[in-house]
Amino acid sequence: MTATVHPKDALRDFFAPGRPDRLGVAVSGGGDSTALLCLLADLRAEGGPKLAAVTVDHTLRPESAQEAALVAALCAQLGVDHATLRWTGWDGRGNLSDAARRARQALIANWARDSEIGTVALAHTSDDQAETFLLRLARGSGVDGLSGMAPRRRSHGIEWVRPLLGVRRQALRDDLSARGVGWVEDPTNADERYDRVRARKALDLLAPLGLTVPRLTETAGRMARARSALDSAVADLARVACTIEAGDVVIARDGFDAAPEEVRLRLLAHAVRFVASAEYRPRFEPLTEAAAALARGGRRTLAGTLLSATGRAYRVAREHRAVAGLTVPVGEVWDGRWRMAGPALQGAEIRALGPEGMAQLDDPRASGLPYATLVASPAVWSGARLVAAPIALFGSNWRAEPLFSVQSFISSIFAH
Structure with a gap:
């Protein structure tokens, strides 16, 4: 896919093989995501996937609620189901951009699963890809970082797709202007306190050297192919x-x-x-x-x-040490990797076996596993009493069920 492809052609090509029956689209109200929404509505009319849109209101600016309402109104005109999700979790600490990104992804993923949507489209363009490449180059990234944003990836149980990575940002705005559809300009897009804004302006200065958006996106594509080859080599080694x-x-x-x-x-x-x-x-x-x-x-x-x-x-x-304070009720996933199955036991919880549990084992060496493996393994506790530690072969009525495999x-x- 080249950087001069028409937006409609980009979508048709991207979704031609194995279109999902139902597709979600994240729409902030900005030019890129608004154009993606309209283009996907066109694709739906041509027999493409059923469509539902979602907007995350971060509540970080006074205008955010109104912007979400504008997206909802456009969706109503297009006959697209729309939901607004609010994030109020910012506590003023840490990296705001990263926290907002993580919250947005989690909220959208939960919405998608609840709506029985397995694929969500994002509106990143070739300009975003070039800016990402430049930022990662400045941070000293290797092949993985310089391969840029992937057209498809899985996270939070959802497939996230970026069908417009070969389309220029201006082409999307031209499309919206031709439709007579407006969009919101986020003031942070002109705020030079943000690295991405500085990278955007740096691209204008670098263009005379040949470091244009198309050239950088082509290079990111080559890096992505190199990354794929390395991944295959790593998988081959892992198998043996x-x-x-x-x-x-x-x-x-x-x-x-x-x-x-x-x-x-x-x-x-x-x-x-x-x-x-x-x-x-x-x-x-x-x-x-x-x-x-x-x-x-x-x-x-x-x-x-x-x-x-x-x-x-x-x-x-x-x-x-990473799991020493991690506690969940029996039946819930522990450490993102384990479930425990056994008889009903009021008030029981899952914690790491730890040194305290090791001291309660009948035979700490029975499993033949290293000490470090055992102390970090899941165990069933009732207060200070160790009920079961299946990996350490303690508690025959309980099983530790892994949520992973080779x-x-x-x-x-x-x-x-």
Whole structure:
């Protein structure tokens, strides 16, 4: 897909193979998402997916409620179901942009699941892709970062699609002007306190050097192909070198040590992210330091995991400190990875086994698993009394049911 493709052609091409029956679209009221809404309504009229729209009101600006109402009015004109979701969770701490992004994604994902929608369209354009490339280049990103935003990815149980990554922002505004449809201009889009606004202006200065939006998006596409090839190599190594034991990723040293360094680092990073149920891979510098320590037979903690080495394998386990305070009622998912099944027990809860639980085991060595693996494993507690620790072979009436497998470990290598 080139950066000069017409918006309607972009959508037809994107959704031609395997269109979803029902599609959600996130609409803020800005030019890009408003144009996507109108274009998808056109596609629906041509036999495309049924459509529902959602707007997240972050309540961060006085105008936000009115902007959501404008989107609702446009949806009513187009005959598109619309919902407004409000976020009031900002406590004034941390990174506002990141917190708003995470909240928006979670709210939309919950709405989509409740509406039986499996796919949600986002309105990122080739201009957004070029700005993302430039920002990540400035941060020293490697292949993954410079591959930019993926056209399709899975997160929160939803497929998120970006069908307009080959379309220029101005083409969308031209389309809206031709329709006589207005849009909202977010004042933060001109606020140079934001990195993305500065990157947008920098692109104008870089264009005479050939660093144009089309050129940068083409480069991001090449990086995405390189990333795909690396992911395939990592998956091949994982198939022959990795097993899952009690929730830990165990990597055979012979296959791992013989692989190229980039493949080794990527597999190790993926194992850390998988065990910790983390959204992002660990940073490059601590990752490379941990890999070097493992090669020397050492141990390291990294991003909520414990990495250790034996003569024949490397083990990536959950770090006890990362789950020591995590408590859920029986029946709920613990640490994003485990469910516990057993007899009804009033007031029971799931916590990490910990040193206190280890002291209550009949035979702490019965499972043959490392101490570090056991102390971070899920256990059933009634107050201070250990009821069951299935991974440690304590409590025969209880099972620890993993929400993961070797197959999910390998398939998630490709999920961006």
